[in-house]
Amino acid sequence: MKTTNILISGFGGQGVLFTGKFIAYEGLLEGKEVTWLPSYGPEMRGGTASCSVIISDSPIGSPLVPKPDILIAMNLPSLDKFEDAVVPGGMIFYDSSLIDRDVKRTDVKAFPVPATKIAGEEGMTTLANMIVMGKMLKESALFPMDAIDKTIAKVVSAKRQNLIELNKKAISIGSEM
Amino acid sequence: MADKVLMKGNEALAEAAIMAGCRHYFGYPITPQTEVAAYLAKRMPQIGGTFLQAESEVAAINMVIGVASAGKRVMTSSSSPGISLKSEGLSYLAGCDLPALVVNVQRGGPGLGGIQPSQSDYFQATRGAGHGDFHMLVLAPASVQEMASLVFKGFDLADKYRMTTMILADGTMGQMMEPVSLDMGSVNEYDKSWAVTGTKCERKHNIINSLSLLPEELEQWNIRRYDMYKKIEEREVMYDEYMTEDADIIVVAFGVAARVARNAIVAAREKGIKAGLVRPITLWPFPKEILKQRAKNAKAFVSVELSTGQMIEDIELAIRCTRPVLLASRVGGMIPTPEEVLEKIEEAQKIGGEA
Numbered sequence: 001m002k003t004t005n006i007l008i009s010g011f012g013g014q015g016v017l018f019t020g021k022f023i024a025y026e027g028l029l030e031g032k033e034v035t036w037l038p039s040y041g042p043e044m045r046g047g048t049a050s051c052s053v054i055i056s057d058s059p060i061g062s063p064l065v066p067k068p069d070i071l072i073a074m075n076l077p078s079l080d081k082f083e084d085a086v087v088p089g090g091m092i093f094y095d096s097s098l099i100d101r102d103v104k105r106t107d108v109k110a111f112p113v114p115a116t117k118i119a120g121e122e123g124m125t126t127l128a129n130m131i132v133m134g135k136m137l138k139e140s141a142l143f144p145m146d147a148i149d150k151t152i153a154k155v156v157s158a159k160r161q162n163l164i165e166l167n168k169k170a171i172s173i174g175s176e177m
Numbered sequence: 178m179a180d181k182v183l184m185k186g187n188e189a190l191a192e193a194a195i196m197a198g199c200r201h202y203f204g205y206p207i208t209p210q211t212e213v214a215a216y217l218a219k220r221m222p223q224i225g226g227t228f229l230q231a232e233s234e235v236a237a238i239n240m241v242i243g244v245a246s247a248g249k250r251v252m253t254s255s256s257s258p259g260i261s262l263k264s265e266g267l268s269y270l271a272g273c274d275l276p277a278l279v280v281n282v283q284r285g286g287p288g289l290g291g292i293q294p295s296q297s298d299y300f301q302a303t304r305g306a307g308h309g310d311f312h313m314l315v316l317a318p319a320s321v322q323e324m325a326s327l328v329f330k331g332f333d334l335a336d337k338y339r340m341t342t343m344i345l346a347d348g349t350m351g352q353m354m355e356p357v358s359l360d361m362g363s364v365n366e367y368d369k370s371w372a373v374t375g376t377k378c379e380r381k382h383n384i385i386n387s388l389s390l391l392p393e394e395l396e397q398w399n400i401r402r403y404d405m406y407k408k409i410e411e412r413e414v415m416y417d418e419y420m421t422e423d424a425d426i427i428v429v430a431f432g433v434a435a436r437v438a439r440n441a442i443v444a445a446r447e448k449g450i451k452a453g454l455v456r457p458i459t460l461w462p463f464p465k466e467i468l469k470q471r472a473k474n475a476k477a478f479v480s481v482e483l484s485t486g487q488m489i490e491d492i493e494l495a496i497r498c499t500r501p502v503l504l505a506s507r508v509g510g511m512i513p514t515p516e517e518v519l520e521k522i523e524e525a526q527k528i529g530g531e532a
Contacts, residue, residue, distance in 0.1 A: 021354070025183055028356050036183070036354035040209060041292060061439035063353050066514055 002057050005065040007082055009050035010074025015129035020051035026143050026151045027055040035063035048077055070140055072132055093136045111135055127170040134174025181356035186324040187212035189357045193325035196361045197332040199250040200226035203237040208292040209348035210282035213254040234259040238266030245275035246385040248372025250332055254280035257298050258289055268307025272387025276335035280344040282351040285510035293510025294348030299487035302345045303461045310399050312406050314342040315460040317431040321355035329361045336367040349433040415458035416467055424453030426525045427471045429492050430481035431457050438481045441518035452522050465495035472496040476529025479521045481505045501528050
């Protein structure tokens with residue numbers, strides 16, 4: 001009976017909520033119990049946004065994630081705000097091209113990913129989130145990596161099917177880092 | 178699992194309303210229920226239904242009265258301050274004995290309050306939705322699945338008893354996504370020969386009205402309604418239980434508070450405290466009988482609420498104050514943590530042991 005609590009945070013517009021939705025859908029397709037809860041408020045582009053995702057083998061109680069096992073921080077305010085909340089032994093994945101400090105905690109595993117920089121170089125500026133998520137999926141071994149294609153087809157909207165290959169590429173860049 | 182989709186509570190609720198045969202929606206945007214209106218704005222035109230963004234909440238509830246009078250399934254939704262504006266209409270719906278479905282995705286109050294989740298409209302929903310002697314059926318979903326299934330059920334109950342069903346949700350239930358099955362089953366048809374649909378000169382006029390200037394007559398209207406409420410209290414109570422069989426401490430919570438309470442109960446059990454959860458699904462009618470029954474073996478109760486203590490009064494009434502009832506609560510848009518609830522359970526264990 002395993003439960004993984006995930007918190008994803010960053011600027012509005014970085015695809016934070018979408019990243020959470022992707023992970024939740026992946027869980028659903030793998031037959032897990034899942035919840036996805038966004039922070040909501042008078043938020044705007046450039047402000048902070050976050051979402052809580054829980055993946056579990058058993059029914060989920062509270063959908064809130066005050067103590068994440070996995071933190072994805074896409075900007076400095078997010079790392080500042082949530083670093084201390086991560087459980088000992090947990091994992092922090094962060095966009096090291098936007099966050100110019102190291103993780104201070106020594107009792108967690110830190111994974112710096114220069115995602116925004118790579119995304120720029122690869123011509124996929126809006127997919128830094130998928131690069132970090134690729135790294136997270138690989139390191140956490142939450143799901144089998146070969147199940148991801150199915151999820152992409154499900155999550156990427158019908159109007160944007162042309163982006164499927166690009167999303168796949170972003171995830172694989174992250175996972176192979 | 179294959180047939181399940183990931184949806185926001187507000188959207189699942191809206192889709193379930195369509196599946197229940199609702200083709201008329203009137204509303205006005207307010208966080209955190211706006212997705213209900215946004216979803217229906219997209220869906221209703223596709224299926225020949227009516228989506229109308231009214232000029233105000235007051236206008237929307239009066240449009241609901243109109244469609245309900247014509248015997249069609251109709252819904253409006255809002256969040257706390259907007260529900261207060263609908264108060265007059267809710268009283269008129271009751272006075273006219275009209276079926277309708279009203280959704281309150283609660284936020285912190287009073288006044289404009291905030292936009293984060295709350296359960297502080299419990300009194301309003303179960304006691305004072307408007308002036309006069311009346312009740313609404315009040316259903317409290319605790320998952321996205323229930324956001325859908327209780328709307329489906331809520332329309333049915335509204336038609337069955339010709340009264341308003343309120344879905345009393347909170348910001349969390351509206352905003353969160355969970356896997357949901359939209360396999361809702363078939364829609365029951367009810368006799369609506371009372372509806373004002375035009376006589377075609379073939380029958381007597383039907384009249385929908387809440388005014389009577391003869392106190393003898395108005396008294397009878399009220400008594401008839403309360404006789405029906407009694408039947409509803411016997412027939413329609415819904416609740417869920419978790420680990421209550423051997424419980425010394427009975428936690429009572431609905432909606433998101435029940436989800437948090439479940440974590441706390443698991444933690445309490447790990448510490449050797451026999452705690453269990455009674456989760457009211459109908460807040461009116463309140464599940465009094467099961468609480469009375471559980472009080473026989475329980476030492477103490479804990480009410481978990483996102484309010485300063487409203488449902489706790491119903492718990493005390495239900496068990497006639499035979500056991501101590503403690504309150505675990507956060508307000509103003511805050512949600513208690515499982516640890517905070519666990520602390521109360523431990524305190525209840527201590528007090529219960531002394532009693």
